[in-house]
Amino acid sequence: MNNIFLITKREFLTQVKKKSFIILTLLAPILIIAFGAVIGLMFKANESHNIIEVVDKSGWFKGQLKSSDQLNYVFIPASSEKAKINNLKENESLDGILVLPEIINHDYENFEKNTTLIINSKIGFDTKQRIISDINNVIKKEKIKQLGIVEAQLDNLDKSFTLKTINVSENNKEDSDLTFGVKTGLSMVLMYVTFMFIIIYGVRVMRSVLEEKNNRVVEIIISSVKPFELMMGKILGVTLVALTQFIIWIAMSVAGALVLNTGFSSLQKNIPGGSEGLPGRMDVAQIATQVSHSLLELNFPLIIFVFIVFFLLGYIFYSSIYAAIGSAVDNETETQQFTLFAILPLTLGMYASFSLMNNPDGPLGFWLSIIPFTSPVAMIARIPFGVPAWQIALSIGLLLGTTIFMIFLSGKIYRVGILMYGNKATLKELWKWIRS
Incomplete structure (x- = not known):
């Protein structure tokens, strides 16, 4: 037993007396936090900012499609659609053109079939899903308005519900x-x-x-x-x-x-x-x-x-x-x-x-x-x-x-x-x- 103690003591003192042990022990938490911050910055740096021109033939979406830090909607007249599409390949400052056809008699199925996004380079999957979500939100609001629901009622419908949870096994925390x-x-x-x-x-x-x-x-x-x-x-x-x-x-x-x-x-x-x-x-x-x-x-x-x-x-x-x-x-x-x-x-x-x-x-x-x-x-x-x-x-x-x-x-x-x-x-x- 005495030999085990002596060997344990030798191994322990040999390791803890090293400068590398002292430096890593004190700096490791800081390095971990810094590493997490660097990863976060890398994800932030890899975020794309896309400019999408929108041809809104029905007039429903202007003012409804909201731009964000990652996605900027620019509405253009329908008369310039063909010229814009023809010049899209050479236009490096533009990422795509979203063509929203006219909605006739609230035919949303036909609207979905004819809605087109023309791009001149690859866009991220998240960007495409964000565009789809923005269009869905506008259509959803229009469908609700058809039911006779006003904006205040619509906001009340979207109000989230918070559930208070009490854990009796943790002293009712x-x-x-x-x-x-x-x-x-x-x-x-x-x-x-x-x-x-x-x-x-x-x-x-x-x-x-x-x-x-x-x-x-x-x-x-x-x-x-x-x-x-x-x-x-x-x-x-x-x-x-x-x-x-x-x-x-x-x-x-x-x-x-x-x-x-x-x-x-x-x-x-x-x-x-x-x-x-x-x-x-x-x-x-x-x-x-x-x-x-x-x-x-x-x-x-x-x-x-x-x-x-x-x-x-x-x-x-x-x-x-x-x-x-x-x-x-x-x-x-x-x-x-x-x-x-x-x-x-x-x-x-x-x-x-x-x-x-x-x-x-x-x-x-x-x-x-x-x-x-x-x-x-x-x-x-x-x-x-x-x-x-x-x-x-x-x-x-x-x-x-x-x-x-x-x-x-x-x-x-x-x-x-x-x-x-x-x-x-x-x-x-x-x-x-x-x-x-």
Whole structure:
């Protein structure tokens, strides 16, 4: 036991003393936010602005088709239709001509058949759907007017309905759309971070074992400690490194949420007229305040506890597999035939967990969060939405038992494989090592 502690301490101190660890730990949250902002800017930069000239032969659509930032309607007289179409190919400043035929006796079927969009280059699918939607909205209004409904009544028909939801299982808290969005976002972040860290740090353990094996350093180490102690020391050392990063990030996240919640709230109070004094009722400050407030309303102690427990057990479970793989092969090329068995179940659990957002208490969510191969990511995906205590306890128990069993199997492989050279391991060979 003392040897495991010493190896764990060595692995931990070796990693955390690196400048790269300190820099990445402090800058990673900022880099993630910056990465998301860059992705958003890329989507924004790729948005198209289309100019469409409209030939409105019925006169119904002028003033009804509203231009937007992405789509600009320019109405032209019907007499210039042919000339415009003939010159469209050479007109680089124009994206297309929308020809809306005359509507006779409210024959909308004939109108649809003869409506044409002539373009001189490819337009996006979203742009085409927006044009269709704009035309549909105008026709819909005309059909409603035929029924004798005035504009005020039409606006009243389109008025949305807001449903207030009270969750009795969460002390009668209001479960708003914003709260659901915050829970969904938190669920996806925690799930993805767990998935990535298990793979990244698991592969790090495998490469560390493989490097020491190829350098024959392990032969010297084995003379002082048992193979099982060496394997567990490496796994636990890297586990503490990952846990240290998570604790720092959790502290930064909670502190950031508190700053947003109190800072923006006090800012709004000091502005004359409160939120009315801000440029827009839903500006960035208000959204940030509401999001941070929704985050702080969640059961953070339980979420953090479940996150840490399932990450640790899941990481040890999969890292023991990676350590066994590293000891069983002689180079990284040979690891590819075995790493699929470690990555596939976890990947299946992650992608299947995306379907849990709309029904976290469904049968798929239950079984994914109970089965040990997928529970490290599935349970973390469910926890922001609330999970019964007995399911959490059952999942932890099964994952803990399976992790201990996997450590035992990996230790058997590690004990033999770490000193094997030049012998290409196969599944049949691994089974012999386990049975020995």
